[in-house]
Amino acid sequence: MKQAMFAAIIVLTPFFAEADVAQFVFTTTAQSVAPSVATEQITLEAQDASGQPVSGSTICIRLTSSSGSGQFSTNTSWGDPLSALTLTLSSNQSRRNFYYRDASSGSHILLAEAAPRPDGGTCTQWSPEGGVSWAARHSVSVSGSSQTVEQNNTATTTSSENQTTSTVPTQNTPVSSYVAPPEPTLFADAGSDRVVIVGAHTEYVARAYNRKKESVGNASFRWNFGDGTTATGPSVLHHFEYPGRYVVVASISQDTESVSDRIIVTAEPAQLGFFVEQDGSVRIDNNAGRDLDLSRWVVRAFYREFLLPNDSIILKGSSMRISSKTIGFFAGPETELAYPNGALALKSNQASKTETVSPPSPAPAPIVHARTSVSQKATPPPAEQVEVDTDPVFEPAATSQVAAAAAVSFGGYWWLGALVLAGITGAGAIVTRR
Numbered sequence: 001m002k003q004a005m006f007a008a009i010i011v012l013t014p015f016f017a018e019a020d021v022a023q024f025v026f027t028t029t030a031q032s033v034a035p036s037v038a039t040e041q042i043t044l045e046a047q048d049a050s051g052q053p054v055s056g057s058t059i060c061i062r063l064t065s066s067s068g069s070g071q072f073s074t075n076t077s078w079g080d081p082l083s084a085l086t087l088t089l090s091s092n093q094s095r096r097n098f099y100y101r102d103a104s105s106g107s108h109i110l111l112a113e114a115a116p117r118p119d120g121g122t123c124t125q126w127s128p129e130g131g132v133s134w135a136a137r138h139s140v141s142v143s144g145s146s147q148t149v150e151q152n153n154t155a156t157t158t159s160s161e162n163q164t165t166s167t168v169p170t171q172n173t174p175v176s177s178y179v180a181p182p183e184p185t186l187f188a189d190a191g192s193d194r195v196v197i198v199g200a201h202t203e204y205v206a207r208a209y210n211r212k213k214e215s216v217g218n219a220s221f222r223w224n225f226g227d228g229t230t231a232t233g234p235s236v237l238h239h240f241e242y243p244g245r246y247v248v249v250a251s252i253s254q255d256t257e258s259v260s261d262r263i264i265v266t267a268e269p270a271q272l273g274f275f276v277e278q279d280g281s282v283r284i285d286n287n288a289g290r291d292l293d294l295s296r297w298v299v300r301a302f303y304r305e306f307l308l309p310n311d312s313i314i315l316k317g318s319s320m321r322i323s324s325k326t327i328g329f330f331a332g333p334e335t336e337l338a339y340p341n342g343a344l345a346l347k348s349n350q351a352s353k354t355e356t357v358s359p360p361s362p363a364p365a366p367i368v369h370a371r372t373s374v375s376q377k378a379t380p381p382p383a384e385q386v387e388v389d390t391d392p393v394f395e396p397a398a399t400s401q402v403a404a405a406a407a408v409s410f411g412g413y414w415w416l417g418a419l420v421l422a423g424i425t426g427a428g429a430i431v432t433r434r
Helices: 367-377 383-387 394-409 414-433
Strands: 023-026 031-033 042-047 059-065 070-073 085-089 095-102 106-116 134-142 153-159 164-170 187-189 194-197 202-205 207-209 220-224 230-232 235-238 244-254 257-268 272-276 282-286 298-301 304-307 319-322 336-338 344-347
Touching: 023 106, 023 134, 042 106, 042 134, 059 070, 059 095, 085 095, 095 134, 187 244, 230 235, 272 336, 272 344
Parallel strands: 031 134, 187 257, 194 257
Antiparallel strands: 023 042, 042 095, 059 085, 059 106, 070 095, 106 134, 153 164, 187 207, 202 235, 220 230, 220 244, 244 257, 272 282, 282 319, 298 304, 298 336, 336 344
16 A cells, blocks of 8 residues: 655755755655656756746756665656766756656655756766755655556445346546656757957857757757847857847757757956057056956057967966067057957057056147247347448348248238338338438
8 A cells, every 4th residue: 555755855055046046846746656666757946035936047956866776767768767867957947857766665765966057067067076056855655566456346246135246347546647748858058157358259159969968960059149139050259349248048949849048148348458568569468357368369550460369368467478570560559459350459558448648759849939030030130230331132131031931920920021021121221321
């Protein structure tokens, strides 16, 4: 006879919060089954602090049993039963279903251990030894005979007086009419959360795989970058125009199945400094609070360009200095640092927020000094010099000086030239009379 068994749920406080998931709970009621008979579907659900289902992050789940003979499966066909089952809770899911059976009688504890998917990895690479954020327990009772008989029974009554026998068939009451939904066969992986530089192209790679973690071919990929732009293909390049936090969704479809995965991308302004050294080299300063990858950025001047190779990483608070021999030209004030797509990032001797102002070059002498010099030369000589018998060549020389003064200061001092000319004319008249 089957015995009812209480199902206890234990929720451990997570080591750190991931999205809004506060706990994992078995929502299935207690079950009691015969040995080697599968349970009905068991559901494990991610919930927030108020007990509501929640999704939004990819989580790895590991299922084990306290019994050495326990087996798990994600479908009723039991084609590949496992003693320990690893499940992936995609970012658009809040629950996962599975089945359990055990050949040994007794009360067995099912343990579910969960943690966020490792950055850059998959759930098949994760194990509870690497850290558990949530845990839940569920109890299954196994008792009775391992063989079950399902047949129509008959009830027989006999009358001693009339010696007649009647047979009344009785029907077994069905246990359940529940039909489990088909298990998904297609899964999506959009990569891990990341931080990028505004304006810089970044590569995004998605992967489609099956239950055996094998890559799936003939699947279509579509990206939504959360800034109004979309792209197609398993590997695409994209840059964000403005700072912010964006939800990037990779949707994958094959035949009639469609799944999606999402990541969070934080776009930050470029915290860089770009300087030209006296020996013709350039220096790129990383003023951000993290390491920066400047792969495929461009150092250019006029029509010459130098492309930074892949994996050009500058540690936070450090600098990268590139010689003129490496970039192929002598860097000067006209040298620029550009994004991989060619857009200007920084000019020489400039930082992202604070611009370094170069010392001003010497300014040309003010025009007013030239005017003063000419006007002094054009001033008539004192009277005693006029009385000296001089060569008449003096008059043409003065006239040429006046013309030069007029040419230099014609814009605003024409009256000064006229006054000097009148003075010279008067001096000439005096010389003539004498």
